Amino acid sequence: MNSYHNVLVCVTQQKTCERLIRKAATMTKKNGGQLYVLHVAKNEWNFLDNAKEGEALEYLFTISKSFGASMTVLKSEDIVGTIIRYARENQVDCIVLGESLDDHRENRFADELKEALDDVDVYEIPQVDF
Numbered sequence: 001m002n003s004y005h006n007v008l009v010c011v012t013q014q015k016t017c018e019r020l021i022r023k024a025a026t027m028t029k030k031n032g033g034q035l036y037v038l039h040v041a042k043n044e045w046n047f048l049d050n051a052k053e054g055e056a057l058e059y060l061f062t063i064s065k066s067f068g069a070s071m072t073v074l075k076s077e078d079i080v081g082t083i084i085r086y087a088r089e090n091q092v093d094c095i096v097l098g099e100s101l102d103d104h105r106e107n108r109f110a111d112e113l114k115e116a117l118d119d120v121d122v123y124e125i126p127q128v129d130f
Helices: 015-029 051-066 081-090 109-116
Strands: 004-012 033-042 070-075 092-099 120-125
Touching: 004 015, 004 081, 015 033, 015 051, 015 092, 015 120, 033 051, 033 081, 051 070, 070 081, 081 109, 092 109, 109 120
Parallel strands: 004 033, 004 092, 033 070, 092 120
Antiparallel strands: none
């Protein structure tokens, strides 16, 4: 993988997303670039009332901070559009995502990001066995 200036990591509310943050941190290290971590939740998702999800997000905040990254949590009905806007606003040149094993449309948004942000590299990091 190349080294980038501004890298965006898209995370879910799972502690296993730490691997994405770690991988992205290595991609920015060579250039002294900026690492951004983003979680976009649909408006009806109330993760703050779910102790397990809230704990996972808090954990990811801590991991992000340890790599000098800022972590942002946004609510939106348009997850892909929100990621696109965030990437453009922060002049991101690379996006790191976890690979989805599901074939549902909402889990295949990497293709939509690649199409909308043709000047941004999008990497899907494969799932690992735990």
